[in-house]
Amino acid sequence: MSATWHGSARVTIDLDICHSRVASNLKRLVAALAPYHPRPQGFPPELPFVWDETTLRNATILTRQTDLGEIDLLAEVAGIGDWEEVKAQSIVVDAFERRISTLDLPALIAAKRAAGREKDLAAIPELESILESEKQ
């Protein structure tokens, strides 16, 4: 969604959320997502799966299929760092009746470059042209 807020026209069907690993936050995150039945991608629905703070705490990146769609939970963002470092390079967007923090455009580009997946690298030219078009 970060690219979308900044003006990207690319369609995305998954959501990346960077979270703090502080215990109280993990507890809140687990509770917030529990009603939407997070489970590993491709996991047979009849197999039991534990969704708790331990699951979150032990992973740097966790991809979960939920009733809302695919959500990636990141304790660290490639090229940026942990939640505190991500927060330091973030801005706020007023949308969906919420105030949502998202990476600023230079940080988003750095993160995409560091992630290095084909889909991340493919997004960079558009983002760089947005950055260049808006330069003061």
Add this chain to the structure above:
Amino acid sequence: MRELLELTPEQLKIAEDRLRNPAPGSRIEAAKKYGVSLDLLIEQLRLTPAQRGEKMEGASKAVEATLGIARRRR
């Protein structure tokens, strides 16, 4: 924390000029050669960040619905 705001009319005009007339060697020119639609980008930049999110939500739902149909047909 800074806020992501919609572009002012002056900022939008500058952005549109740069996107319609990419400078040689610029990232905008490179993006155009890569296949990025600069016209679509201009459309997006005319929206507020919230409007961009709402538009994306509609597009994502359409993609999900199409994927659902494709999966059911397999």
